[in-house]
Amino acid sequence: MKVSILGHGIVGKGVWEMLRSNQGYEIRNVLVKKGEKTASFMTESFETVLEDDSDLVIECMGGIDPAFEFTSKCLEAGKSIISSNKALVAAHGIDLMNIARRNGKAFLFSAACGGAIPILQNLCLARRTDEILWAGGILNGTTNYILDSMDRRGMSFEDALAEAKALGYAEFDPTADISGLDTLRKIMLISMVAYDVLPNSDYNIEGIQNVSALDFEVAKELGCTIRLVGKCGLAESGRLYAYVQPVLCDMDSAYSGIRSNINLARYEGKNSGLMSFMGQGAGRYPTASAILRDVTSVADGQKQMLTEKCLVGFPYNNSKECERNYFIRLDASTFASQIGSIPVKKVICEKGGSVFAITEAVTVKAMHDLAAELRRHGAKLFFAEKKED
Amino acid sequence: MKVSILGHGIVGKGVWEMLRSNQGYEIRNVLVKKGEKTASFMTESFETVLEDDSDLVIECMGGIDPAFEFTSKCLEAGKSIISSNKALVAAHGIDLMNIARRNGKAFLFSAACGGAIPILQNLCLARRTDEILWAGGILNGTTNYILDSMDRRGMSFEDALAEAKALGYAEFDPTADISGLDTLRKIMLISMVAYDVLPNSDYNIEGIQNVSALDFEVAKELGCTIRLVGKCGLAESGRLYAYVQPVLCDMDSAYSGIRSNINLARYEGKNSGLMSFMGQGAGRYPTASAILRDVTSVADGQKQMLTEKCLVGFPYNNSKECERNYFIRLDASTFASQIGSIPVKKVICEKGGSVFAITEAVTVKAMHDLAAELRRHGAKLFFAEKKED
Numbered sequence: 001m002k003v004s005i006l007g008h009g010i011v012g013k014g015v016w017e018m019l020r021s022n023q024g025y026e027i028r029n030v031l032v033k034k035g036e037k038t039a040s041f042m043t044e045s046f047e048t049v050l051e052d053d054s055d056l057v058i059e060c061m062g063g064i065d066p067a068f069e070f071t072s073k074c075l076e077a078g079k080s081i082i083s084s085n086k087a088l089v090a091a092h093g094i095d096l097m098n099i100a101r102r103n104g105k106a107f108l109f110s111a112a113c114g115g116a117i118p119i120l121q122n123l124c125l126a127r128r129t130d131e132i133l134w135a136g137g138i139l140n141g142t143t144n145y146i147l148d149s150m151d152r153r154g155m156s157f158e159d160a161l162a163e164a165k166a167l168g169y170a171e172f173d174p175t176a177d178i179s180g181l182d183t184l185r186k187i188m189l190i191s192m193v194a195y196d197v198l199p200n201s202d203y204n205i206e207g208i209q210n211v212s213a214l215d216f217e218v219a220k221e222l223g224c225t226i227r228l229v230g231k232c233g234l235a236e237s238g239r240l241y242a243y244v245q246p247v248l249c250d251m252d253s254a255y256s257g258i259r260s261n262i263n264l265a266r267y268e269g270k271n272s273g274l275m276s277f278m279g280q281g282a283g284r285y286p287t288a289s290a291i292l293r294d295v296t297s298v299a300d301g302q303k304q305m306l307t308e309k310c311l312v313g314f315p316y317n318n319s320k321e322c323e324r325n326y327f328i329r330l331d332a333s334t335f336a337s338q339i340g341s342i343p344v345k346k347v348i349c350e351k352g353g354s355v356f357a358i359t360e361a362v363t364v365k366a367m368h369d370l371a372a373e374l375r376r377h378g379a380k381l382f383f384a385e386k387k388e389d
Numbered sequence: 390m391k392v393s394i395l396g397h398g399i400v401g402k403g404v405w406e407m408l409r410s411n412q413g414y415e416i417r418n419v420l421v422k423k424g425e426k427t428a429s430f431m432t433e434s435f436e437t438v439l440e441d442d443s444d445l446v447i448e449c450m451g452g453i454d455p456a457f458e459f460t461s462k463c464l465e466a467g468k469s470i471i472s473s474n475k476a477l478v479a480a481h482g483i484d485l486m487n488i489a490r491r492n493g494k495a496f497l498f499s500a501a502c503g504g505a506i507p508i509l510q511n512l513c514l515a516r517r518t519d520e521i522l523w524a525g526g527i528l529n530g531t532t533n534y535i536l537d538s539m540d541r542r543g544m545s546f547e548d549a550l551a552e553a554k555a556l557g558y559a560e561f562d563p564t565a566d567i568s569g570l571d572t573l574r575k576i577m578l579i580s581m582v583a584y585d586v587l588p589n590s591d592y593n594i595e596g597i598q599n600v601s602a603l604d605f606e607v608a609k610e611l612g613c614t615i616r617l618v619g620k621c622g623l624a625e626s627g628r629l630y631a632y633v634q635p636v637l638c639d640m641d642s643a644y645s646g647i648r649s650n651i652n653l654a655r656y657e658g659k660n661s662g663l664m665s666f667m668g669q670g671a672g673r674y675p676t677a678s679a680i681l682r683d684v685t686s687v688a689d690g691q692k693q694m695l696t697e698k699c700l701v702g703f704p705y706n707n708s709k710e711c712e713r714n715y716f717i718r719l720d721a722s723t724f725a726s727q728i729g730s731i732p733v734k735k736v737i738c739e740k741g742g743s744v745f746a747i748t749e750a751v752t753v754k755a756m757h758d759l760a761a762e763l764r765r766h767g768a769k770l771f772f773a774e775k776k777e778d
Binding site: 014018022116117118122125126128129130252254257269270271272273274275276277278279280283285286288289290292293295296297300301302 | 403407411505506507511514515517518519641643646658659660661662663664665666667668669672674675677678679681682684685686689690691
């Protein structure tokens with residue numbers, strides 16, 4: 001197979017190395033940024049790639065612009081596309097699937113969710129004969145590294161983030177990781193593959209920007225730790241729910257066992273039961289290994305991971321399936337003045353000027369709305385779903 | 390697709406139910422045992438299946454005879470085969486692959502290893518572009534249920550086994566589970582898929598028949614528990630190693646987190662890193678869900694999980710890659726008289742007339758040979774690999 005690659009950064013270079021050492025693949029062109037051409041196999045001109053005789057183009061540029069323009073032009077020109085770019089697929093996955101179908105070409109994106117973990121391709125296969133009740137997990141290595149470091153090594157948020165950056169886990173601008181947006185994009189991809197729905201607004205998202213050392217102190221007293229989890233599934237109504245939020249989990253739960261920058265992707269099939277996949281969620285070779293599995297799948301004749309039914313939809317986080325008890329930390333003065341609006345089940349303790357409590361079961365939407373309302377009035381608040389399993 | 394099913398037991402009935410509720414599949418015949426035909430879709434005659442117009446036959450009979458005769462005749466008659474029968478595939482997988490290739494038909498067997506867990510198909514894909522350094526895990530739900538019950542609920546081996554039988558996890562004759570043979574067969578399948586080698590003799594295998602409540606008591610004092618693990622991989626020489634044995638693992642290892650009858654299948658890819666898959670390793674619907682994924686793969690055009698290079702080979706458990714420290718329990722009198730032949734690194738304690746110790750690093754083969762030799766002289770011995778990670 002003749003292959004060209006868009007991008008020669010962390011992932012692109014890994015793909016290039018792996019393809020070179022695999023027989024059966026000929027690399028045509030590697031697109032690099034202006035001024036970064038340092039070898040004859042590189043080109044700074046996208047037109048060179050567009051006009052070469054490659055059958056397959058692997059996009060590892062990141063970002064939406066010009067990745068969308070380049071990938072859609074390649075598909076229109078009769079080249080298949082494999083992408084590791086979650087921002088691109090979350091924004092334009094349905095468009096690219098439609099262009100690919102129109103041109104009879106492949107469009108796969110395993111590496112855009114879960115790094116080396118084959119969650120998307122497995123969901124893709126399983127959903128055709130099983131009912132996927134829900135799917136999600138720990139899908140961002142940077143935030144997991146920070147939370148695990150705060151928990152097991154007693155680090156502050158700032159120190160843990162600085163270390164994650166130094167180790168190359170966190171981007172220079174880690175906002176998308178910390179805010180939960182990166183996890184949300186992966187949930188979008190999972191939802192598209194498992195449910196034919198891209199939940200692109202009205203979702204509930206809470207990252208780890210509000211977690212503190214004190215939260216881990218109290219969590220530990222409860223025999224728990226904290227993880228950032230994304231999830232989507234089908235409510236009884238048949239509508240989709242999708243959200244991202246911190247979770248307070250028992251030390252013997254599968255979530256707590258996920259250390260460092262490892263990812264845990266799970267789904268529950270009506271027939272298969274709970275399936276869990278753990279592995280490297282990012283990094284040069286793990287991500288490149290997922291891209292090469294897709295290359296093999298294209299060689300085997302697979303064309304799409306999305307069905308033609310895939311559409312934009314609106315998640316419904318206010319259903320019975322989305323009722324959770326929450327662990328909350330709230331500054332003592334807000335707690336005292338707003339006690340009437342907070343569905344407290346049990347106060348755990350008062351510590352460092354904050355009250356820690358467990359709420360009654362409320363929907364995800366109700367909790368996120370309440371948090372937004374309290375913060376609008378200046379409250380200092382952290383909340384995490386209290387997992388019961 | 391037109392499908393017939395051989396067998397209507399635990400798995401066969403699950404497959405029948407799932408296929409009936411999936412559009413796109415027409416069930417032709419279901420072969421049942423003599424005297425068990427209770428509905429018109431059933432037949433007691435294999436010839437009826439052989440002569441029907443099914444494209445695909447799903448074998449869920451178990452056992453080797455007549456399963457091998459029936460599946461090879463179906464392939465010769467131009468029908469594809471999906472099997473959940475690990476004994477059959479371990480004994481005749483290479484034969485069936487050859488017959489299938491000769492006739493241009495498919496032969497898949499995902500459900501024969503790991504139940505619902507898609508370990509074989511993922512290895513099948515990953516090995517084509519990555520180097521699989523080793524593969525294996527906790528692959529038998531019955532023994533894991535027994536070990537977990539002894540550990541967490543303080544049950545005796547006999548009571549835990551009786552409960553596993555009552556819950557339908559253990560067979561009426563659980564010898565193949567307890568002895569490690571069932572795990573070994575799954576390792577054989579993994580090795581065939583990942584390495585093109587069926588290790589069919591000279592392997593080292595130790596089950597859980599010698600584990601006692603006392604072993605768990607001492608393991609707990611060391612902050613550990615005990616699991617039964619199978620593993621295969623490539624030694625530096627390029628030769629395959631393969632074995633099954635109990636493992637003493639720290640409470641925060643992934644193995645210890647595997648509870649009840651859950652399975653954990655893992656592999657380490659040179660590029661992907663460590664990949665772990667957890668899920669139901671047995672049971673009607675989990676196993677049927679794996680068969681239905683294979684049905685979908687056949688519909689997509691997949692023909693084989695084994696390459697034509699797959700051959701019988703001999704594992705090599707005496708290599709550097711197979712050096713382990715072992716946790717051993719030995720009756721005090723044998724320990725005293727045989728001390729010269731046992732590579733003791735450290736004595737842990739003496740308890741209930743037995744000595745507990747950790748050995749120096751020795752190869753798997755050396756430890757299994759030593760155990761056989763000591764038992765030949767009447768020693769009461771339990772041993773488990775001491776995991777360092």
